[in-house]
Amino acid sequence: xxxxxxxxxxxxxxxxxxxxxxxxxxxxxxxxxxxxxxxxxxxxxxxxxxxxxxxxxxxxxxxxxxxxxxxxxxxxxxxxxxxxxxxxxxxxxxxxxxxxxxxxxxxxxxxxxxxxxxxxxxxxxxxxxxxxxxxxxxxxxxxxxxxxxxxxxxxxxxxxxxxxxxxxxxxxxxxxxxxxxxxxxxxxxxxxxxxxxxxxxxxxxxxxxxxxxxxxxxxxxxxxxxxxxxxxxxxxxxxxxxxxxxxxxxxxxxxxxxxxxxxxxxxxxxxxxxxxxxxxxxxxxxxxxxxxxxxxxxxxxxxxxxxxxxxxxxxxxxxxxxxxxxxxxxxxxxxxxxxxxxxxxxxxxxxxxxxxxxxxxxxxxxxxxxxxxxxxxxxxxxxxxxxxxxxxxxxxxxxxxxxxxxxxxxxxxxxxxxxxxxxxxxxxxxxxxxxxxxxxxxxxxxxxxxxxxxxxxxxxxxxxxxxxxxxxxxxxxxxxxxxxxxxxxxxxxxxxxxxxxxxxxxxxxxxxxxxxxxxxxxxxxxxxxxxxxxxxxxxxxxxxxxxxxxxxxxxxxxxxxxxxxxxxxxxxxxxxxxxxxxxxxxxxxxxxxxxxxxxxxxxxxxxxxxxxxxxxxxxxxxxxxxxxxxxxxxxxxxxxxxxxxxxxxxxxxxxxxxxxxxxxxxxxxxxxxxxxxxxxxxxxxxxxxxxxxxx
Amino acid sequence: xxxxxxxxxxxxxxxxxxxxxxxxxxxxxxxxxxxxxxxxxxxxxxxxxxxxxxxxxxxxxxxxxxxxxxxxxxxxxxxxxxxxxxxxxxxxxxxxxxxxxxxxxxxxxxxxxxxxxxxxxxxxxxxxxxxxxxxxxxxxxxxxxxxxxxxxxxxxxxxxxxxxxxxxxxxxxxxxxxxxxxxxxxxxxx
Numbered sequence: 001x002x003x004x005x006x007x008x009x010x011x012x013x014x015x016x017x018x019x020x021x022x023x024x025x026x027x028x029x030x031x032x033x034x035x036x037x038x039x040x041x042x043x044x045x046x047x048x049x050x051x052x053x054x055x056x057x058x059x060x061x062x063x064x065x066x067x068x069x070x071x072x073x074x075x076x077x078x079x080x081x082x083x084x085x086x087x088x089x090x091x092x093x094x095x096x097x098x099x100x101x102x103x104x105x106x107x108x109x110x111x112x113x114x115x116x117x118x119x120x121x122x123x124x125x126x127x128x129x130x131x132x133x134x135x136x137x138x139x140x141x142x143x144x145x146x147x148x149x150x151x152x153x154x155x156x157x158x159x160x161x162x163x164x165x166x167x168x169x170x171x172x173x174x175x176x177x178x179x180x181x182x183x184x185x186x187x188x189x190x191x192x193x194x195x196x197x198x199x200x201x202x203x204x205x206x207x208x209x210x211x212x213x214x215x216x217x218x219x220x221x222x223x224x225x226x227x228x229x230x231x232x233x234x235x236x237x238x239x240x241x242x243x244x245x246x247x248x249x250x251x252x253x254x255x256x257x258x259x260x261x262x263x264x265x266x267x268x269x270x271x272x273x274x275x276x277x278x279x280x281x282x283x284x285x286x287x288x289x290x291x292x293x294x295x296x297x298x299x300x301x302x303x304x305x306x307x308x309x310x311x312x313x314x315x316x317x318x319x320x321x322x323x324x325x326x327x328x329x330x331x332x333x334x335x336x337x338x339x340x341x342x343x344x345x346x347x348x349x350x351x352x353x354x355x356x357x358x359x360x361x362x363x364x365x366x367x368x369x370x371x372x373x374x375x376x377x378x379x380x381x382x383x384x385x386x387x388x389x390x391x392x393x394x395x396x397x398x399x400x401x402x403x404x405x406x407x408x409x410x411x412x413x414x415x416x417x418x419x420x421x422x423x424x425x426x427x428x429x430x431x432x433x434x435x436x437x438x439x440x441x442x443x444x445x446x447x448x449x450x451x452x453x454x455x456x457x458x459x460x461x462x463x464x465x466x467x468x469x470x471x472x473x474x475x476x477x478x479x480x481x482x483x484x485x486x487x488x489x490x491x492x493x494x495x496x497x498x499x500x501x502x503x504x505x506x507x508x509x510x511x512x513x514x515x516x517x518x519x520x521x522x523x524x525x526x527x528x529x530x531x532x533x534x535x536x537x538x539x540x541x542x543x544x545x546x547x548x549x550x551x552x553x554x555x556x557x558x559x560x561x562x563x564x565x566x567x568x569x570x571x572x573x574x575x576x577x578x579x580x581x582x583x584x585x586x587x588x589x590x591x592x593x594x595x596x597x598x599x600x601x602x603x604x605x606x607x608x609x610x611x612x613x614x615x616x617x618x619x620x621x622x623x624x625x626x627x628x629x630x631x632x633x634x635x636x637x638x639x640x641x642x643x644x645x646x647x648x649x650x651x652x653x654x655x656x657x658x659x660x661x662x663x664x665x666x667x668x669x670x671x672x673x674x675x676x677x678x679x680x681x682x683x684x685x686x687x688x689x690x691x692x693x694x695x
Numbered sequence: 696x697x698x699x700x701x702x703x704x705x706x707x708x709x710x711x712x713x714x715x716x717x718x719x720x721x722x723x724x725x726x727x728x729x730x731x732x733x734x735x736x737x738x739x740x741x742x743x744x745x746x747x748x749x750x751x752x753x754x755x756x757x758x759x760x761x762x763x764x765x766x767x768x769x770x771x772x773x774x775x776x777x778x779x780x781x782x783x784x785x786x787x788x789x790x791x792x793x794x795x796x797x798x799x800x801x802x803x804x805x806x807x808x809x810x811x812x813x814x815x816x817x818x819x820x821x822x823x824x825x826x827x828x829x830x831x832x833x834x835x836x837x838x839x840x841x842x843x844x845x846x847x848x849x850x851x852x853x854x855x856x857x858x859x860x861x862x863x864x865x866x867x868x869x870x871x872x873x874x875x876x877x878x879x880x881x882x883x884x885x
Contacts, residue, residue: 013788014768051768148775151786152703152747159772162787190764191757191792194801194811254765306764307757310797318760322723 002063004169006042006127007202008135009055010178011163011187017051017253023142023158024049024219030138031056038130039065048206048217050256051306052190055217057202061168065124072098074116077107091116127168132175132182135166139178153179163187163196170201188213189256191307214308215256223252226304229260233302234290236262241302242295243278244288251286255306263287263320267299269327272334273415279405280326287323333400341420342395342413349394358463359512365394367510371455374506378498379451386448389429392417393452396430410434436486443493450490454498455507457483462507465525466516485532491560492533501526501558526556533560537567547691548574554688562636569638570687576642578649579692585652586683586690589676592661596673603674609667610675614658618651619675626682633685641686648679702818703747706878707809707841710752710788712828712849713871714738714774721756724766725773731848733872739783740875744882747816750788751808753831758794787812803827804834809841826874830854833862846870 008031015023028047035042035058043059074080080091087095087102095102098118105116139157150160155178166173166182175182185196192214199205209215216222227248234241251258269277274297281287287301301323309315350362358364369390376383396402396413405412414431418424425448432449433456435442444450464470464478471480491498504522534549548570557563573579610616625644632641661672683689711717714734722728738748756762771788778785789808791801801807813820825836828849836843845851845858845867855867868874 013771014765017765051764148779150775150784152784160775160786190790254763305760307792309758311758311794314758314794315760318756318758320760322761 001066003041003060004063005202006058006061006131006173007055007165007167007199007205008131009048009053009163009165009186009199009205010139010161011053011165012157012161013159014051015049015054015159015253017250019143019158020049020051020253021219021249023054023144026142027054027138028056030141031058031135034134034138035061038134039068039124040127040130040134041066049219049253050215050217050222051254052256053186053215053217055165055205057205062127063168064126065130067121067123070120070122072118072120074098074105074118077114077116080116094118128171128173128175131166131168131173132177135175136177155179165199167199167202186213188215189307192257216258217256219252222255222258223248226251226255226258226260229258230288230302230304233260233262234288234300237290237298237300239290239292239298239300241288242291242297244282247282247286247288251304254286255304257307259305259308259312261303261305261312261316261319262290263301263303263316263323265299265301265320265323265327269331270297270299272327272330273411275408275411276330276334276401276405277327279408280330281323283405283407284326285319285323287319329404330401333404337399337401337412337416338419342392342416342422343420345395345398346391348398352398355463357467357513361394361397363512364459364463365391367459367507368393368452368455370510371459371503371507372451375451375455375498375503378502379447379496381447381451383451385423385425386429386451388422389426389433389448389452390455392422392426393430393433393456436489439485443489447494450494450496454487454490454496454503457487458503458507459510461487461525461528462504463511463513465521465528466508466511466513470524470528480528481532484529485536487529488533488536488560492536492564495561497559497561499558500529500560504529530556530560530563533563537564541571544571551687551689551691554691555684555686565636566638566687569642570689570692572639573642573646573689574692576646578646579689580694581653582646582649582683583689583692584695585649585656586680586688587693587695588656589680590688590690593673593677593680596662596669603670603677605674605678606667606671609671611668612659614651614654615672615675618648618655618679621648621651622675622678622682626678629682629685638686642689645683645686652679703816704745705747705749705812705816705818705823706741707749707751707812707823707825708738708871709803709825709827709829709832710750712851713826713846714750717828717849721759721761722770723756723762725769728770728773730774730777731870733870735778735781735783737871737875738778738785739781740879742783744879746878748783748785749812749816750785751803751812751825751835752788752790753803753808754790754792755794755802757790757792758797764792787815803829804831804838806835806839809835809839813839813841824874824878826871828854830857830862833858833865837861844868844874846874 024047028045032045041062046057048055074094075090080088082088091102094116095105100118105118107114108117144158147156147158149156157178161178161180163186164177164180164182165184165186166175167184172184173182184199186199188197188209193212197208197212199208206217209217231241277297278289281289281301287303289297290300290302291297303319305315349365350360352361354361354364369387372386372390373383376386396409396416399412401412402409410431410433414427417427417430428446429448429452432444432446433452435444435453444453460483461480464480504525505518508516508518508522530553537549538544551570552563552566557566605619610619625647628644629641663669708714711722714730716729716731718727741748754767789812791808793799793802809825820840823841824844825841826844826846827833828846828851833843833845843865845854845865847855848870868877
């Protein structure tokens with residue numbers, strides 16, 4: 001068997017930039033899986049992508065499948081031969097089916113008797129025969145929400161495809177994929193190298209494309225070139241790149257031949273709020289903003305052209321000319337918006353529909369206000385500031401600036417509130433209402449901002465749940481998962497010990513939807529939010545076991561902050577040597593109590609009925625430790641509580657060794673069940689540790 | 696259905712002023728890319744009759760820095776999406792990104808863009824109609840030995856006044872829809 005590198009490249013029209021990296025990774029992954037399924041041995045696999053191509057290079061791919069031993073099972077020996085050992089029709093037919101003689105068949109003994117088998121060596125198929133189907137199947141599995149068709153072809157892909165390269169070693173693979181015949185001809189840069197280019201061998205792919213094609217096909221290298229080039233361009237005017245991190249990936253998905261250029265804009269636009277300038281530069285044009293070493297914006301940007309212009313000044317000039325009217329628009333909005341205070345816009349909120357069935361933005365605004373009031377009362381926080389912020393929070397949605405730059409919602413509200421002379425704390429809370437905006441973003445710093453942010457999200461979640469439109473599967477059109485995660489992060493990271501269940505009920509009661517089953521929908525919503533806590537906790541501590549989470553989740557703590565305190569305590573508990581045996585005991589008790597269907601933890605124990613030494617000892621230990629543990633639980637000192645409970649291991653173990661719970665005497669039996677019930681209740685005050693049991 | 700073998704029956708269209716509204720400010724974004732009335736339907740009718748439709752278009756806005764290749768791709772995705780809704784499909788879209796002073800061989804009236812398409816499809820240029828609204832579209836068609844056609848959309852009415860010499864007798868239509876109707880009738884009668 002020989003081995004040689006294998007290259008496949010699919011040439012396409014401009015691929016969707018946000019999906020490019022995923023498409024590239026998936027192509028590499030699916031192709032590897034396809035080769036492995038087909039038993040085609042290979043070494044390393046590397047995927048490449050540019051806006052107009054997806055490619056995979058497989059090192060040292062075998063030119064054929066390995067031969068393999070196959071065993072076909074035939075009829076039982078007892079019907080295959082007569083008593084004289086002469087082959088009967090079943091044997092003859094089986095041999096014929098296998099293309100052999102009866103004499104070549106072997107026998108195997110099983111516990112059900114002896115059977116005929118035919119063992120043979122199946123020659124592996126050549127890779128050249130298999131690769132076309134493997135590539136086609138891999139492309140069919142790429143994550144593409146909507147496929148399109150083009151030209152006369154029946155093929156479908158995310159964008160029209162125009163050429164296909166498939167080389168195994170120096171040879172073209174004879175295959176047709178998506179209606180294209182494989183060849184060695186690729187195309188370089190759309191404009192710098194419009195004529196076909198031949199790839200002599202897979203290992204020449206990257207350098208031929210780079211030297212003759214003006215294409216950097218390696219995504220990561222291209223991204224690195226962009227980052228370096230953009231930073232260098234900024235450094236040429238002694239500047240640094242700010243607020244542009246997320247752009248590197250996006251630009252790498254947009255250009256094949258990155259050429260950074262420094263541009264300028266008029267200095268007067270630096271008087272605009274910083275976020276307005278950076279949004280204009282990054283959002284509309286994907287320009288990288290530049291700041292000085294103190295972090296203050298300067299009137300320059302770096303853009304990355306996809307071609308080496310003969311006249312870079314013309315490209316620079318064009319880019320500057322494109323950004324100028326955008327900045328002028330922003331400056332116009334900044335001036336005109338401030339002529340009308342936010343407060344004067346409150347009334348207009350009633351005329352904007354928020355969501356079918358959930359009223360206007362005005363209705364939503366008032367609901368958020370009521371919720372803020374509820375939350376402030378629950379946390380004993382003065383509500384004046386948060387209430388004012390809630391009343392004004394949605395007004396910036398009606399300004400020209402937010403109409404043009406939706407991502408500036410909240411941010412502009414804060415700027416305008418300050419300009420209106422609202423108290424600083426009100427402006428800050430308005431600015432914090434949408435935090436965290438994305439994974440890893442900061443969380444509101446002020447309590448007023450936190451209350452507003454939680455109320456805003458709770459109202460949204462409650463509204464959509466009340467309408468029965470909770471997300472299913474991967475579909476989450478309203479972004480409810482992100483909203484729920486936002487609540488989790490605020491409550492946990494800002495240590496707000498809030499009764500979330502009560503807040504959810506209040507949020508549901510405020511919805512303008514008839515006949516909401518508040519307890520049922522509330523319970524559902526609680527779990528929806530708590531599920532996000534599960535993911536969040538696992539993110540922060542990848543070593544966390546699901547059983548640990550389950551132990552706390554079983555208690556459905558009303559406060560998510562309290563949830564995390566309990567979680568930490570259970571993690572500590574797991575480090576104790578007594579943990580395993582106490583978890584097992586709890587599980588055993590839970591099972592006994594479930595079966596006996598009696599004695600809840602409330603049933604009292606009658607001391608006079610205690611008779612065995614072990615149960616007397618357990619009772620005494622419970623009495624003593626219970627008195628220590630209950631106040632600890634009340635003070636949320638769960639780690640200390642579980643530490644104290646750990647002392648119960650020996651009496652519990654002895655109890656189970658010596659005492660028969662399900663005795664015939666019903667009084668004694670019920671008394672013992674009550675004893676176990678009390679033990680269990682004490683543990684449940686922290687978590688259901690029975691879930692931790694591995695036995 | 697397309698013929699099972701042999702070169703396709705090809706029609707090459709200019710883009711701005713033929714398929715979509717032109718703008719002196721350049722068409723720079725998908726939002727500014729608006730189809731002319733009946734143009735998408737015309738392409739769909741050509742497809743239905745077995746024609747492969749390709750596009751050849753000057754886009755010097757790229758050289759001028761007004762938009763980038765990504766914006767161009769986004770415009771063409773919108774074009775293809777709208778066209779698919781109308782039941783049509785366009786195959787290759789070839790674009791010249793250069794400025795007028797760069798001396799490239801693809802910017803119309805140079806024949807480079809058209810020749811690239813004609814070569815790739817392997818068709819006889821003399822069989823191919825090239826539809827445009829500007830003089831340079833028609834001159835490029837002549838230079839590539841293809842058959843120029845003028846439509847009166849975009850710059851077409853002004854261009855019509857300038858038709859002289861070898862262009863004096865070329866077919867002229869009100870818009871792409873009228874051209875498609877004419878071509879399909881011409882097909883069906885012989």
